[in-house]
Amino acid sequence: MSGATVRAHLRGDDRVDPLAIVARTARVYGGHARLLVAIGIAVFVPVALARAALGAARPVGLAVASALELGAMFVVQGAITWAVARMRTAPGTVPRVLDAVRAAPRWLPRLAAAGALAAAGIMAGLVAGVIPGLVLLTWWLVVAPVIVVEGRGVFAAFGRSRALVAGHGWAVFGVAVATLAAQLVLSLALAAGLNAVDAVAAGPLAVAIGSSIAAPWVATAWTLTYLDLRAAEER
Numbered sequence: 001m002s003g004a005t006v007r008a009h010l011r012g013d014d015r016v017d018p019l020a021i022v023a024r025t026a027r028v029y030g031g032h033a034r035l036l037v038a039i040g041i042a043v044f045v046p047v048a049l050a051r052a053a054l055g056a057a058r059p060v061g062l063a064v065a066s067a068l069e070l071g072a073m074f075v076v077q078g079a080i081t082w083a084v085a086r087m088r089t090a091p092g093t094v095p096r097v098l099d100a101v102r103a104a105p106r107w108l109p110r111l112a113a114a115g116a117l118a119a120a121g122i123m124a125g126l127v128a129g130v131i132p133g134l135v136l137l138t139w140w141l142v143v144a145p146v147i148v149v150e151g152r153g154v155f156a157a158f159g160r161s162r163a164l165v166a167g168h169g170w171a172v173f174g175v176a177v178a179t180l181a182a183q184l185v186l187s188l189a190l191a192a193g194l195n196a197v198d199a200v201a202a203g204p205l206a207v208a209i210g211s212s213i214a215a216p217w218v219a220t221a222w223t224l225t226y227l228d229l230r231a232a233e234e235r
Helices: 003-010 016-029 033-054 058-089 097-106 108-130 131-139 143-150 154-165 169-195 197-232
Strands: none
Touching: 003 058, 003 131, 003 143, 016 058, 016 169, 016 197, 033 058, 033 097, 033 131, 033 143, 033 197, 058 097, 058 108, 097 108, 108 143, 108 169, 131 169, 143 197, 154 197, 169 197
């Protein structure tokens, strides 16, 4: 895929259409899979090691590990948002993972804090009755791009994300469900296959491999959702 074609899919669309976003995600992911998966590996391999360490403390350890994985999603999304922003503003430039690492100090502490808060809130909402957690996930889906692109603080980013989503809730919810369902199916299939080989290592390996592949897909879709929400706001 040419750079010009990929950049065309990185432009915001003032129609927040879940199916269109997923289709554009497939094209962007296909055009930059090496970069996006490398970002996933940089974040989720350490998370997988943490899961392996926490797995012995069942069930609390697994709950903490699940929250950590959800929080890591916001960090991956932030890095991918940064990469997408670079590709949009500097045509022909394909950022490297090293570039993201060098840029990370500007936004990583806020992304980590926001990811931890979002993970805690969403997990609590899911435990309280599923629907509250899904509502919070929808409201907070674009917290990471707000931090990276708009330079907002942690708490301001949550409010800004909810304001952008307002009026497009069902569309954003559709993106969240479609992308996370795809990640879940891949993770479960991978875990089942690995479990047949080594039950102890199955969980951490599924995170290291599956999330490194699937999380950038999810994060790309959420970033494109942010771009469409901004375009709709500016219409």
